[in-house]
Amino acid sequence: MKKVIFAEFGGPDVLQLVDAEEPHAGPGQVRIAVRAAGLNPVDWRVREGQILGAHPIELPAGVGQDASGVVDEVGEGVEGIEVGDPVFGEGASTYAEFAVLSAWARMPEGLTFEEAAGYPSVVETALRIIREVGVRPGQTLLVSGAAGGVGSAVLQIARDRGIAVIGTAGAANQDYLRSLGALATTYGEGWVERVRQLGQVDAALDLAGSGVIRELVELTGDRQKVISIADLGAPEFGVRFSGVAGSVPQALVEAVDLISRGKLHTPVEKSYTLAEAAAAHRDSQAGHTRGRRVLVV
Structure with a gap:
């Protein structure tokens, strides 16, 4: 089978498409x-060797953790799923023609494989950081870097829970944020004052790692009410960096419920082939994503 690997840490060019054992x-x-594999920032952080403490790996290594596809082998002790069932979930080395999943759910009706591949880690992360930041119905959550996959999920989940959201993103994504129910404003000079004009901020999430932790603490007035998933220097400001996944199976159950009720839909901004994995990583690292990027097999 074809599989994307890297034999050394480095930039996107270390990614190779090789023949590998199934x-x-x-x-x-x-x-x-595999029909599609989701592309997450953790994929390129692992490729660069940034987070070896949380993700120890042995080289050469595969890439990817999210995927959708059709079940073709069922392991011992697994019940409720059969060969031929369409599923989405989380596993290892998912940039490949075949992948093993350790957590999965049946795909909701009407969802494409490309769309489904974008949800597992994104929804788990969104649910986790909303819980960890302690924001409650009736309060207002500020999301810095709100237009990407996790941000798109946070906005919709928060709205479903009765939490108001202010989102920051580039000028091209303002209408997109508003379509997801958020009050929107742009990055750049004066952004803190623009946020203040939109309302009181009770909690804040840093999803872009753009060096705004100090300002988020200022806006909330409480370091405990700020969470980052993108700035490894957040603890220097007394802010928690959230990087350890919770229950993926439970997150998939909630994802299916939200999608089935029409409360969660994250668009696929761009699809790539396995041979284009390096280009996909370059685009992901450049930022400014609206929704999700996936690799199609």
Whole structure:
């Protein structure tokens, strides 16, 4: 089978598409014929060797953790799923023609494989950081870097829970944020005052890592009410960096519920082939994503 790997840490060009042995489902796992793999910032952080403490790996290594596809092997002890079922979930080395998933759910009706591949890690992260920041219905959440995959999910989940949201993003994404129910404003000089004009901020999330932790603390007035998933220097300001996943199976259950109720839809901004993995990583690292990027098999 074809699989994307890297044999050394570095930039996008270390990614290679190679012939590899097919993986097989172990106990409590399923294998899928991959139809699409989600691209997450953690993928290129791992490729660069940024977070080896949280993600120790042995080189050469595969890439990717999110995927959608059709079940073609069911491991020992797995119930409620059969060969031929369309699923989406999380596993390892998902930039490949076949991948093993350790957490999965049946795809909701009407969802494409490309769309489904973009949800697992994004929804888990969004649910986790909304919980960790402690924002409640009736309060206002500020989301810095709101137009990407996690931001899109946060805005919609918060809205479903009765939480008001202020989102910051580039000028081209202002209408997109408003379409997801957020009050929107742009980055750049004067952004703190523009946020203040939109309302009181009770909690804040940093999703872009653009050096705004100090300002988010200023706006909330409480370091405990700020969470970052993108700025590794956040702890220097007394702000929590959230990088450890919670229950992915439970997140997938909630994702299915939200999608089925029409409360969550994240568009796929761009699709790539496995051979274009390096280009996909370059685009992801450049930022300014609206929704999700996926690799299609």
